[in-house]
Amino acid sequence: MAYKIMHRSREQEIRFPTQxxxxxYAEQLAGGLGNWTVVEAGAVPLPAEAPGDEVR
Structure with a gap:
């Protein structure tokens, strides 16, 4: 199954054959895994809630 990493603060994604x-790649060459979201290729991740974005 293919996976991709999506950057958390800019529009950039890179596809890979495995998770x-x-x-x-993210950890060693792209600034750390904390800067990226890893998802299955073809999947659309749910938007992450930022602190202070609570629904009242």
């Missing part, structure tokens, strides 16, 4: 390859 391990995606995570390894």
């Amino acid at each position: 391990a390859a995606a995570e390894r």
